[in-house]
Amino acid sequence: MLSYLVNAVRQCGPVLLEAEEIGRNVAEKDGPRNFVTAYDVKVQAMLREQLLSRWPDAHFVGEEGDCQDDARHGLAFIVDPIDGTTNFIKGYRASAISVAAAQDGQTICGVVYDPYTDSLFTAERGRGAWLNDRPIQVSKRGLAEGLVCLGTALYYPEERDRTFALARALFDASLDLRRSGSAALDLCYVACGRAELMTEARLCPWDYAAAGLIVTEAGGCISDLSGQPLPLDRKSSVLAGTPRAYCEFFQKGMDRL
Ligand code: IPD
Ligand code: CA
Numbered sequence: 001m002l003s004y005l006v007n008a009v010r011q012c013g014p015v016l017l018e019a020e021e022i023g024r025n026v027a028e029k030d031g032p033r034n035f036v037t038a039y040d041v042k043v044q045a046m047l048r049e050q051l052l053s054r055w056p057d058a059h060f061v062g063e064e065g066d067c068q069d070d071a072r073h074g075l076a077f078i079v080d081p082i083d084g085t086t087n088f089i090k091g092y093r094a095s096a097i098s099v100a101a102a103q104d105g106q107t108i109c110g111v112v113y114d115p116y117t118d119s120l121f122t123a124e125r126g127r128g129a130w131l132n133d134r135p136i137q138v139s140k141r142g143l144a145e146g147l148v149c150l151g152t153a154l155y156y157p158e159e160r161d162r163t164f165a166l167a168r169a170l171f172d173a174s175l176d177l178r179r180s181g182s183a184a185l186d187l188c189y190v191a192c193g194r195a196e197l198m199t200e201a202r203l204c205p206w207d208y209a210a211a212g213l214i215v216t217e218a219g220g221c222i223s224d225l226s227g228q229p230l231p232l233d234r235k236s237s238v239l240a241g242t243p244r245a246y247c248e249f250f251q252k253g254m255d256r257l
């Protein structure tokens with residue numbers, strides 16, 4: 001299955017790379033700062049067509065439009081066609097295509113592809129995680145020697161105070177903060193040792209389903225901000241890290257901010 005998913009995702013890369021006049025194809029959805037482009041819709045349609053032609057009985061959950069099947073039973077695909085849409089619109093070149101396959105509520109395969117750097121992050125449950133052809137592992141570092149990727153939960157004003165209280169605490173405890181604009185890439189960066197912790201106060205399953213498996217298969221930890229497993233059927237806070245950085249987060253009481 002992984003090679004089929006990789007093939008399907010790679011075919012969508014050129015849609016992002018060759019996009020022109022993106023600004024004319026942007027619409028706002030679910031409030032200010034939350035955008036959708038014709039390219040998000042196109043990539044999701046391409047993936048839906050490819051995956052359901054191969055597995056016609058599978059459920060399909062996609063960020064765009066009315067694609068909210070139940071991912072908790074049977075085979076389900078959970079897709080974010082462009083994670084980092086604002087970056088994409090701005091030409092910031094930090095976005096990824098994310099596809100997870102889940103069986104009975106458990107993620108079994110994950111693919112996150114950054115077409116700008118041709119970086120393909122993959123994982124299969126129980127078999128490991130890879131960046132292109134190279135197996136990846138989280139770093140052994142803790143917070144004090146670590147970079148922290150902090151998502152600003154920008155679509156949820158009610159999360160701002162907690163987010164910026166956490167930003168201050170994490171800034172004081174770590175080497176520095178990063179804010180990439182793509183939660184899936186942040187998680188993959190923890191998985192391959194470029195960063196030590198990632199957190200965001202609210203994300204959707206398509207933001208973390210694929211990359212979450214990549215983190216755990218690379219030896220990292222992931223949960224919500226109170227240590228509970230991440231759901232595939234609703235929004236959740238997310239905390240991922242190297243085992244050391246993840247534990248230090250709780251030891252320092254940051255979950256109670
Ligand atoms: C967003 C990005 C961003 C994160 C947001 C996500 P989108 O996804 O991952 O980094 O802060 O919470 O919703 O909307 O670009 O697919
Ligand atoms: Ca997303």
Ligand code: CA
Nearest residue numbers: 063080082083
């Ligand atoms: Ca998206």
